[in-house]
Amino acid sequence: MENEQHYLQKLFEPESIAIVGASEKPNSIGVTLVRNMLDSGYKGSLFFVNPKHETVFGGKSYPSVDAIPHRLDVAVICTKANTVPEIIDACGRAGCRNAIIISGGFAEAGPRGSSLQRSALENARRHGMRVIGPNCLGIMRPGSQINLTFAHGFAHPGTIGLISQSGALCTAILDWALPNNIGFSNVVSLGAESDIDFGEVLDFMVSDPRTENIFLYIEGIKNARRFMSALRAAARCKPVLLIKVGKHPAGRKAVLSHTGALVGADDVFDAALRRAGVIRLANVGQMFAAASALFSHFRPRGKRLAIITNGGGPGVMAADYAEDIGIPLAQLDPAALARLNGLLPGTWSKSNPIDILGDADPARYGAALQACIEDENVDGVLAILTPQAMTDPTQAARTMIEISRKSDKPLVACWMGEDQVLEARKLFQGAGIPSFRTPEPAVDLFSHISNYYRNRQLLMQTPPRLPNRRHRESNRRVWSSKRR
């Protein structure tokens, strides 16, 4: 496996690329693709195809793919739908084995589009070509200076592999990621998935050493068996975080009109995901939060959360929400309690949430965090700060960062407010400690981190031999209780 290339490697790591439909026309997809590749710093060979032009931005423009005097690894196609089947055929004749069809106007546009899509795919199959799309944003591979998308701008190189059925969502995630310094190994917009599907790209991401975490946005699955099998394999190796929409009939109807994919019953899917060890996120906000957290290298052992707070109210909010989502509050060890009794004023809460009181200084925050880190009953810490009169939010953040550095127990920060906590939030971001405005998303994130590790442990376990006799007995018990 290590010496063998994944069969999609050439698609994601092409040495030569043709942009079919390359253009200088303002606001066209063709010009955006060309600009993105010219700006990307790509080291391979880049060719432009457009029969209407002699040159595009000074580069030679070929009348057709098979006129290019060079082996092609990938052709990116953004011409009108009715031209695509013939272009695919030309690609095949030229020996190009991978195409990304950006263009829309296929199956999603009605019967004529469906027929064009069929022709394009037939031509691709005849030549042994693989196809991403149609109707997609394209792919990015920032570490290799490849930006074959029509997104505004480029992404930072990083460790997240993003696979999305929505190109629009990709653009929103990318635009958010840039100023927040979140980087990607691969960004893949699948579009209509006429050929290469979710499961195959997922499989590539698992084999890709640059990808440490996989984020999926899903509207519908076409090949459920292959998908779940790829998902299980992926989640064994790397954290897989997933958003799936189309839970309800209204959403499903919208999915159908959008990508034509069918969505199964949501609860069945949910159960399958949990068994596969995948973390399901509820919304893009959680995906943003998770993306920020992936830069921190926490290793939780379980789900028991300790809450440190200088305000009772926010502590209760966090405790409430933890219970809502099944995160138990840690029962502090007597040794930790004794230690905290020695370090905190007499009126502290004496239990978890650890209310270190409104006049808590950075030292008190530090003492509480240290006690939690040393307490075996605590699997992770949520530290909440409200900017009260005697509070020093920035210095408290510095103290927390310093102490947290010496431990791999997860720390999530919630410095509430705005102006007074801005500096602290920047410090947390710089230190790779996830930080939030309000307690609930912070608890969500801890839940996702801890679920991942728990799922992974479960997957790693070999199930013990079934104790046959007992099993039968308990079965009998169930039956007899039913009869009663």
Add this chain to the structure above:
Amino acid sequence: MENEQHYLQKLFEPESIAIVGASEKPNSIGVTLVRNMLDSGYKGSLFFVNPKHETVFGGKSYPSVDAIPHRLDVAVICTKANTVPEIIDACGRAGCRNAIIISGGFAEAGPRGSSLQRSALENARRHGMRVIGPNCLGIMRPGSQINLTFAHGFAHPGTIGLISQSGALCTAILDWALPNNIGFSNVVSLGAESDIDFGEVLDFMVSDPRTENIFLYIEGIKNARRFMSALRAAARCKPVLLIKVGKHPAGRKAVLSHTGALVGADDVFDAALRRAGVIRLANVGQMFAAASALFSHFRPRGKRLAIITNGGGPGVMAADYAEDIGIPLAQLDPAALARLNGLLPGTWSKSNPIDILGDADPARYGAALQACIEDENVDGVLAILTPQAMTDPTQAARTMIEISRKSDKPLVACWMGEDQVLEARKLFQGAGIPSFRTPEPAVDLFSHISNYYRNRQLLMQTPPRLPNRRHRESNRRVWSSKRR
């Protein structure tokens, strides 16, 4: 009522104030209170009391309240708990009828504190005094330049009346509100509610012409009957938005250690709230969102939401979440559909969510919004934008703002991403259109706005006479179906 002053008026609109425990000691509550009042621009008479000093920041310091040669409306007390009973007595002797006890160390600190609290209250009652606190942040009345809190800084004057059982939460809300230009009529931190309680302050806010919206943060209710009655009265007159924590045993335990208040069963409370026409918010994030939205003067007629989007995925997210929280998607009127067919490209979604496609320009956004505004089947609009290559987020926002100005149908914006949508978000904020990063909180907000108006309509209705015969019949039907 109009000519009669509310009995708490002197507390919230004092002409003379004494700060007992006034100090120059850095980082003390006393110095913060003095600084806050000196900086506030207060026009009334301000007196300092501290027997240890001759002056405080150049102002005379009196040895005791009853040495002040002036009638006092309010005494704010921030001295040690054991000095407070005697100070209350002195206030009473001096004819001061309102006290705000900022100090902690009372009932929340154990038996000795409880006894001090009882003494202080007995003294207050003897003199006919009313007391806020103890153990609170104090009160603000920005429109009258009154800042009797130890919060960092002051709030903008505005129309929100905030009543909170958590002082810490007040500081976080205030710190967030300042840069976001959210203003308050009153901010009241109730603390231990030893005397003046939620219901009474709520009643004052209803009578206060500066307060247009009331926000409550609740951990526990002591006088449930008075509270619910005040809540019902308030919700009839003004929008009341409420966060209540302590839903679960873990949270309730934290509440108990924090304020000593008992919390009833959450579902009972929830049902009572709904009947009272109060909007319950799940978290501070929703409170922030609601606060921003209150500056816009929308009048929804119902709950049916139209979603306009340039990306299928985010549209599905919004549709999914709407279904999650019981917001129906509007069924577009045939006339609106026909109109949209004429204005949008042939591949638009032909239904709600209205997918105006990835290359949507500002004009397409405008046409879709206009159609929704004119469609009687639509009660409100969520407009989603993802920053795709051909998108002009800023100009699209301008178009939406212009069209929305001519209508009182709610518009909520969700311009996804960061850098490319920053300008648009500022425009929305300036125009009083609530705007969000992700679809879900935007749907939440529409739900809150529309629930408020619906609740209010229901409260305004006189219930029709019960059709007795039918009622009995339907009862019988239920019974017989059970028997089957």
